[in-house]
Every structure is written in structure tokens, then in C-alpha cells.
Amino acid sequence: MKIAKVTATVHAFDTVLPIVGKPAGDSVRVICEVETTEGHVGIGMASRFLPHAVASAVVNHLGPVVIGMDPRDLERIHDRLHKIVSERGQTLGVNMLALSCIDLALWDIAGKASGRTVAQLLGGHSDHTEAYCTFGFGAFDRDQLVEVARDLQGKGHRRFKMLVGVAKGGIREDAQRVRHVRDALGPDTPLAIDANESLTLDEAMRLSKMVEDCDIAWFEDPVLRNDPRDLGLLRKRTTIPLSAGQMDGHSDRFRAFVEHDSIDIFMPNSLYNGGMTETRRVAHLAQIYNRPLSDAGGGGIFCLHHVAGFRNGTLSESHLGVDQVERQIFKSIPEVREGRIAVPDAPGFGVELDRDAMRATLKAN
Structure with a gap:
């Protein structure tokens, strides 16, 4: 099993607090999908900060580097990615959020491939x-x-x-x-x-x-x-x-x-x-x-x-x-x-994206 494709998009959702009708906190998400040669699709996510920068980092910098790798080889993948996101010191900011997106998607794939939940x-x-x-x-x-x-x-x-x-x-x-x-x-x-x-x-x-x-x-x-x-x-x-x-x-x-x-x-x-x-x-x-x-x-x-x-x-x-x-x-x-x-019974994180909602909430640059 190899990683075949990595995508990331930014989405904005409506939220509202009861009684007062005001927004209920941050509502922007970067949604990452990693596809494998065997047809598994893993979902990863990041939130809130500089979302378009995070999505760009995933698509243009981190995603291409992991194409062709086995998604279950987490240590090998992180060894390669950490050299890109920060060659010195602790990775922070956009780099860290982009890494979160891909890593979560890999865990979702590992669960789906093994028939087990991430938990x-x-x-x-x-x-x-x-x-x-x-x-x-x-x-x-x-x-x-x-x-x-x-x-x-x-x-x-x-x-x-x-x-x-x-x-x-x-x-x-x-x-x-x-x-x-x-x-x-x-x-x-x-x-x-x-x-x-x-x-x-x-x-x-x-x-x-x-x-x-x-x-x-x-x-x-x-x-x-x-x-x-x-x-x-x-x-x-x-x-x-x-x-x-x-x-x-x-x-x-x-x-x-x-x-x-x-x-x-x-x-x-x-x-x-x-x-x-x-x-x-x-x-x-x-x-x-x-x-x-x-x-x-x-x-x-x-x-x-x-x-x-x-x-x-x-x-x-x-x-x-x-x-x-x-x-x-x-x-x-x-x-x-x-x-x-x-915990949902389905493997991985146990959730499925609503494709209609993804289209309706897509946030352009």
C-alpha cells in the first residue's frame, strides 16, 4: 500500500450560540485527504490559524514528499517531513498544523486498512x-x-x-x-x-x-x-x-x-x-x-x-x-x-465527510 494523492481545502461553517444568537467560536477548518493505491482515503484536519497557508503547505510542500510511501510507516514519514518543516529546533505554527493534517489522515488510513478504530x-x-x-x-x-x-x-x-x-x-x-x-x-x-x-x-x-x-x-x-x-x-x-x-x-x-x-x-x-x-x-x-x-x-x-x-x-x-x-x-x-x-464502530476515526457540505462551505483564497 502506497500513498497516491494528498489534497487539502479550507472550509468555513456557520455556528450560533443559543439564546444570544452570536457565533460560537472558530468555524474554519483545513480538511486534508490522503488516498492510497488500494483505495483507502484518510481524513485529517487542522483548525483556525492561517488556514490557506496550512492548506498550501500540505499540497505544495509536505504532500508531494510522502507520495509513494507506505502510510503505515509513520516514523519514516515523520523523519522525512520534520526535515522539511523545521531543520532546527521545535516545529511550530503553520508547519505544525500542516503536519497535523497529514498525520491524522495517516492514522485514519491505518485504521481503515486494519479494520480497527484509531482508539x-x-x-x-x-x-x-x-x-x-x-x-x-x-x-x-x-x-x-x-x-x-x-x-x-x-x-x-x-x-x-x-x-x-x-x-x-x-x-x-x-x-x-x-x-x-x-x-x-x-x-x-x-x-x-x-x-x-x-x-x-x-x-x-x-x-x-x-x-x-x-x-x-x-x-x-x-x-x-x-x-x-x-x-x-x-x-x-x-x-x-x-x-x-x-x-x-x-x-x-x-x-x-x-x-x-x-x-x-x-x-x-x-x-x-x-x-x-x-x-x-x-x-x-x-x-x-x-x-x-x-x-x-x-x-x-x-x-x-x-x-x-x-x-x-x-x-x-x-x-x-x-x-x-x-x-x-x-x-x-x-x-x-x-x-x-x-467511539464510532467504523474503522479509523469512524466518520465520513459530507461531500455536499464540503462543496457548500469551500472557502476560496
Whole structure:
């Protein structure tokens, strides 16, 4: 089996938040397809940043290099690609996203060729994951946050995450919003917060103190640029578990987190970090240091597999915006049922592109 063709296109999807009717986060995807001589087609994806540059890198630079190679020879392929994307140091930015596209498609092919899911290829720990829902956007006021959360509970969601660093009144208002949701949902509903790397160390420390008694499940991306030193200082001063890894979750970054004792929960995202091959490295590092492995940042169906595949996998993310995008991209996706998401039965990542949607959402340069 050899790689015969590599394509990449950019697509823009419509999303909307309930009640307020505003867009629900990033809605642009680079969709990569890798075809083999035996007729297998693997799907890969990247999100959000400089999408046309990413698609161009896939089509004009990385794709031609892997033509004729066996898609299952991941180490050989990465050895060749890494020399192109960065001959020195850590690969970042557009290079990393383009690498993610191709690598994810190769894992999809490996699954389809073997008749196994990617989760099974990674270790097959479970056929499902527990899930949490990212719902608490800054566009909602306090009462709307509660209304949306209760509606989601009625649809089978059991764990929730809301954004902080978004309140017009600063961290004091953020704390009030968190406390309002906690009081409404009660003490038995897991609730996490996410600052999207928006707070200074001082702000993150003060906010942590304000909401520590709210039994916060974790504080995600709390400080600017996720500086490992600042995260390490914050972790020593709060009882709230810290998590990171969404946007720059390659193994070198997690090694720095470990060296500074920065985080409690590993959250790699295969759409940004170079693909499932890199996420596998991070997962093994998490196992070595006895850390749970989770998911955040719009990885959707792809990240579901790494959480299910490894025995230290914990929670996968359901996201109000990402779920809408994936329902348009794919003919069907697994839905949350009583707080869980099942890994699709079909091999690879278990999803099929909706070709009509691909044509309707194609975004020109």
C-alpha cells in the first residue's frame, strides 16, 4: 500500500450560540485527504490559524514528499517531513498544523486498512469516554449561563466548563459568574473554568482564591502564554488542578510543564500539535508521570480517540461550537449520552465527510 494523492481545502461553517444568537467560536477548518493505491482515503484536519497557508503547505510542500510511501510507516514519514518543516529546533505554527493534517489522515488510513478504530490502534482501553461540555461563553450573562447549562443537562450532559477572563468587570465579575453557575447546578455537578491564556499570573492567583470554595474541577490555560514557570507558581498557591496543552501541546512543551511541575492534567490536541503521532508521545509522557490525559480545544472526533485509547484517558470535550461544525463536516458524529461519548464502530476515526457540505462551505483564497 502506497500513498497516491494528498489534497487539502479550507472550509468555513456557520455556528450560533443559543439564546444570544452570536457565533460560537472558530468555524474554519483545513480538511486534508490522503488516498492510497488500494483505495483507502484518510481524513485529517487542522483548525483556525492561517488556514490557506496550512492548506498550501500540505499540497505544495509536505504532500508531494510522502507520495509513494507506505502510510503505515509513520516514523519514516515523520523523519522525512520534520526535515522539511523545521531543520532546527521545535516545529511550530503553520508547519505544525500542516503536519497535523497529514498525520491524522495517516492514522485514519491505518485504521481503515486494519479494520480497527484509531482508539484501538492507540491501545484500545475503552470504547467510550466520559465527557464534559464547554458552554460558558462570555456572550452569556449569568442567568443565561444557567439557562443554557440546564438545557444541556436535559440533553444528557453531566460535566461543564465555562470561560473566565471574559467578564467586562474583570476577575471579580468572573468569580461572580462562576459562583452563580455553581450555586444553580449544585455541588455534585463537575464544573471547570478556562481562561484561554488570557490572565496575568497575579490575576490567575487572585481569581483562584475567589473560586476555590466552588470545588472547581480544573483551571485550564490560566496564564498568558501558559508560561511553565508561572503555571508552576500558580499550582503551588491553589488547590484547583491546572491543565494546559491545547494550542502548543507537543511533547517538548509538556516536558517543560513537567520540569516546572506546572500542571495536573495533560490536554494535547492533535489538530495543533503535529498529529496523533505526537499526541501518542505526550500520552506516554503523561503515563510516566502519573498524570491524567484529557482533551480540550476543538479536537472533536479526533481527540475522542486518544482519550479512549489510553488507560490514563479521562474526559473528552463536547463544545457548543465545535459540535456544530462537525455535524456539518461529517455525515454523523457520536453524541453525548448520559455524560458519555461512544467511539464510532467504523474503522479509523469512524466518520465520513459530507461531500455536499464540503462543496457548500469551500472557502476560496
